[in-house]
Amino acid sequence: MQEEIQKLIDRMLDPKEEDAYYFADKLGAMADEATKDHLIALVKGDHWESAFLACRALSKSTFAAEALEAIFEIIFDRKNKSHQGEFVQILEEFDLSNSFVDLFRVFLFGNFKASTLAKVYLDEVEFEITPRTIRKAEKHWNHYLHNPEDEGSLALKKVEVEPMLQEMRELFED
Known part of the structure; x- marks a missing residue:
């Protein structure tokens, strides 16, 4: 199971992957506690595109309510000022x-x-x-x-x- 989850994470985060949303959605449906923690770490990371995809995956998981706190935290983080709109846009999934x-x-x-x-x-x-x-x-x-x-x-x-x-x-x- 963990191997399959890691493959989904790798595909989701691959910059050449055209179906990253598909893999994010699939990952969210399979997410367990460890996956949730990894996705929240991605949300809080320095790469906004990976954070956005992690938000998408979390929105499809059973941890969506818990993930909102982390998402609002990054929305209010000054370092994300130029990407605030993208993170607010993903909120429509929650x-x-x-x-x-x-x-x-x-x-x-x-x-x-x-x-x-x-x-x-x-x-x-x-x-x-x-x-x-x-x-x-x-x-x-x-x-x-x-x-x-x-x-x-x-x-x-x-x-x-x-x-x-x-x-x-x-x-x-x-």
Whole structure:
């Protein structure tokens, strides 16, 4: 079994392989605890294309929820700023219903592609919202208000974020 898993990893990571997604999906379906650990190490590694494929494999595994923490960690890592969008894009393969605050942070602080994709997820995914979720989102929003990247983006974000937060607060006003 381990030999077969290693062959899948090698095929997935081969830069000449045209069917890398196929091997990532197959690897994810077969992943055990050791494979999960290896894939998460790839996610946190220095080669973004290997990390992306490892994310894909993890999305097809029984460890997908556990892998989200590592993926958000690399999204927020400054060294990945130029590839944030790719990592946010792979999130479409995961259940994001418990990831509102992380996606909200990406929306606020991510590069253009990452922020745009995060906004799509915020609009389309049905999240588990609690008063604690709202408080955390408001904390990040206040941080953004006091540290905007530029005044133009601040005005645009206000138009989108303030009604969103107000709508969520109203859910718990009874």
